[in-house]
Amino acid sequence: MRDVIVVGGGIVGLATAYEILRRRPGADLLVVEKEAEVAQHQTGHNSGVIHAGVYYAPGSLKARFCTEGAARTREFCREHSIPFSDTGKLVVATSPIEVTRLEALTERARANGLAVTPLSGADLREREPHVTGLAALHVHATGITDYVSVCRSLASAVSASGGEVRTSTAVTRLDELAGKVTVTVSQNGWETAESARLVIVCAGLQADRLAAMSGLNHGADAFRIVPFRGEYFRLPASRNDLIDTLIYPVPDPDLPFLGVHLTRMIDGGITVGPNAVLGLSREGYRKGSVSLRDLADLTRFPGTWRVAQNHWRTGLSEQHSSLSRRTYLELIRRYCPELTVDDLLPEPAGIRAQAVLRDGTLVHDFLIRRTDRTVHVCNAPSPAATSAFPIAAHVADLAGVAA
Template identity: 80%
Template sequence: MRDVVVVGGGIVGLATAHEILRRRPGADVLVVEKESEVARHQTGHNSGVIHAGVYYAPGSLKARFCTEGAARTREYCAEKHIPVVDTGKLVVATNDVEVGRLADLTDRARANGLSVTRLGAGELRDREPHVTGLGALHVHATGITDYVAVCRALAADVVATGGSVRTSVAVVGIEETTDAVTLTLDEHGWRTTESARRVVVCGGLQADRLAAMSGLNTGADSFQIVPFRGEYHRLPASRAGLVDALIYPVPDPDLPFLGVHLTRTVDGGITVGPNAVLGFSREGYRKGSVDLRDVAAYARFPGMWSVARRHWRTGLEEQRDSWRRRGYLRLVQRYCPELTVDDLLPEPAGIRAQAVLRDGTLVHDFLVRRTARTVHVCNAPSPAATSAFPIAAHVADLAAPAG
């Protein structure tokens, strides 16, 4: 019997396995990942940003974990010689409503202990000549890195410290007794089992289905993972010096998305995105991908209809702009008017796993549920990549008893 099995080879799952082995050298820890490589889903399709924690409610898990996680991520990248570029971030207000929201963001950032500076329109133009707005918030402690490289390093560390990482292994059953948890695994069509004293599930886009296998997703407390496609473009090489910092719009506080932004990448490019389009497939990255099982799951879920009633107009606008580059472009031209539709080159999309509760609440913070011997990370939205190390420590605390 193994000590711990971690389900999921994204950054949260790998960081958790790494943390357990750091605390308990010699423990028998196995990571199982259903894809052929680690970091194939949310971790491998994000913006690569090391967030500072400007958006998150003071005292929330997001706020606490983001600040600590940014420092830990930088330390780990330095140890493993993974590139980090400290870019800073400008959150740009383009109308009077956003100027008011910017004041609220400034207060929130300072309450979270961050170093930020308010800029007027002229100061913004001096700092970023290609960006226009009524003002901006300069967030100093923001950077970029390569999270896929971080995951590969974590997987190598897990193996080097006595653990195991097995890919192309899907969990299709979870059975818990008083003494152990038995996982039924599917590996290339062959069914096997693994037993462990503790199981940690970091299932991302499949979190609700895996939680249901442990009896944690029924009744009034149930939640549904709803996929939102984050579609990106990349600017041409001729635009590589367009901005110095990362450029973000002021987000809508009622939605868990940050808006279409300009993000420098560690390879020297600039990406544009993401938007937030309701997806019709949890793991279908090509535009137009449809998985009827995924659609039926959220179509039957009462909370999804509540979300739709509240946000149908925004949803339609996002779908329209998804199919029309000019509509997408307008979102960027609000703060960078010189960009043209020809500047929006293809870039792979990402898919965000958004947990929705039965009453229609969009879960903004991290959501963790557990049984006597399992811990499920049910919702780990941005800044989960930045926060992976403190999330892992929190999960390891919950999974600590070895009974």
Template identity: 80%
Template sequence: MRDVVVVGGGIVGLATAYEVLRRRPGADVLVIEKEAEVARHQSGHNSGVIHAGVYYAPGSLKARFCTEGAAATRDYCDDRGIPYVDTGKLVVATSEVEVRRLTDLTERARANGLTVTPLTGAELREREPHVTGLAALLVHATGITDYTAVCRALASDVVAAGGEVRTSTAVTAIDESTGSVTLTLEQNGWETAESARLAIICGGLQADRLAAMSGLNDGADAFRIVPFRGEYHRLPESRNGLIDALIYPVPDPDLPFLGVHLTRMIDGGITVGPNAVLGFSREGYGKGSLDLRDVASYARFPGMWKVAREHWRTGLAEQRDSWRRRGYLELVRRYCPELTLDDLLPAPAGIRAQAVLRDGTLVHDFLVRRTARTVHVCNAPSPAATSAFPIARHVVDLATATA
């Protein structure tokens, strides 16, 4: 019997396995990943931003873990020689409504212990000559890195510490007894089983299905993972010097998305995005991808209908701009008016796993549920990559207390 099985080879799962082995050198730890490589989904399809924690409610897990995680991410990158750059972030207001929201955002950032600097429109223009707005908030502690490289380093560290990372292996059942938990696995058409004293499930886009295997997704507490495609464009190389800091719009406080932003990447390029389009496949990154099982999962869920009724106008606008590139461009031109359609080159999309509760609540914070022998990370959206190390500490604490 193994000590711990971790399901999920994204950054949260790998950081969790790493944390177990850090606390218990020599423990028998197995990481299971259904894809052929680690970081194939959310961890490898994001903007690469080391977030500062400016947006999150003071006292929430997101606020606390983001601040702690940003420092831990930089420390890990320093130790492993993974490049990162502290760029800073400018949140830009382009309307009077957004100026008022920016004031609220400034107060929230300071409540979270962040150093921020409000800028006038003229000060913004002086700092970023290609960006325009009525006001802006400079968030100093924002950076960029390569989270796929972080995941690969974590996987190597797990193996070096005596753990195992097993890819191309899917979990098909979870059975719990008094003293152990057994996971039924499928690999290359063969069925096997692994038993452990504890299982920690970091399933990302499949979190609701894995939670259901442990009986944690029924009744009034039920949730569904709803996929939102984040579509990106990349600017041509001639635009690589367009910005110095990362440029973000002021987000809508009622939605868990940050809006279409300009992000410097660690390779020197600049991406534009993402939008937030309802996805028809949890793991289909191509435009028009469809998985009927995934659609049926949320189409039959009462909470999704409540979300649709409340946010249908926003949803239609996002879908329209997904197919109408000019509409997408207009979102960016609000703060960077010199960009043209020719600047929006194709780039890979990402998919956000958004947990929705039965009552229609879009879960903003991290959501963790547990049984006697399992801990499930049910909702870990952005800034989960930044927050992976403190999330790992949190779930290992819960697992230890559970056992």
């Protein structure tokens, strides 16, 4: 019987395995990942941003973990020669209501202990000549990296510490007994069973289904992962000098999405996105992808309908931007008016695993649930990549793995 099985080869799962082996050298630890390689879903389909923690409610897990996580991420990148860059970020207000929201965001950032500098419209234009707005907030501590490279280095470190990372291995069943958890896995069409004293599940887009296997997703506390497809574009190489910092709009405080932004990537290019369109397939990255199973889960869950009822205007707007590049472009031209539709080149989409409760609440914070011998990370969208190391430490604490 193994000491620990970690389900999920994204950045949170691998960071958790890494943390456990750091605390308990020599532990018999197995990481199982259903894809052929690590970091194939949320971790490998994001903007690569090292977030500073400006948006998150003071005292929340996101606020607590993001700042620490950013420092730990940079430290890990230095140790493993993974490129990163401290670009900074400008949050740009383009309307009077956004100016008011920006003032509230400034106070929240300072409550979270962040160094930020308010800018006037003239200051903004002087700093970023191609960007326009009524006001802006300079967030100094934002950066960028390559989270797929971080995951590959984490997997190598886990293996070097005596752990095993097994890909192409899907979990089909969890059975918790008094002294162990039996994990049934499928590999190459064959089912086998592994047992462990402790199981930690970091399943991202499949988090609700794995939680249900442990009896943690029923009744009044039930949640569903609702996939939101984030569509990106990339600017042509001739535009790579358009911005020096990352450029973000002011987000709607009622939604957990940050809006369509311009992001300098670690490869030197600039991406545009993402929007947030309701997905009909949790892992269908191609436009128009539909999974009958995922669609059935969406339609049967009352929370989905309540989200639609509460946010239908936003949903229609996001769908419109998905169907029309010109409409999408207008989201960017609010703060970067010189871009044209010809500047929007294809870029792979991402899918955000967003937990939604039965009453239609979009879960803003990280959500972690547990049984006696399992810990489930149920909601870990952005900034989970930035926060992966402190999330891992928190999960290890909950699991009783002493530091």
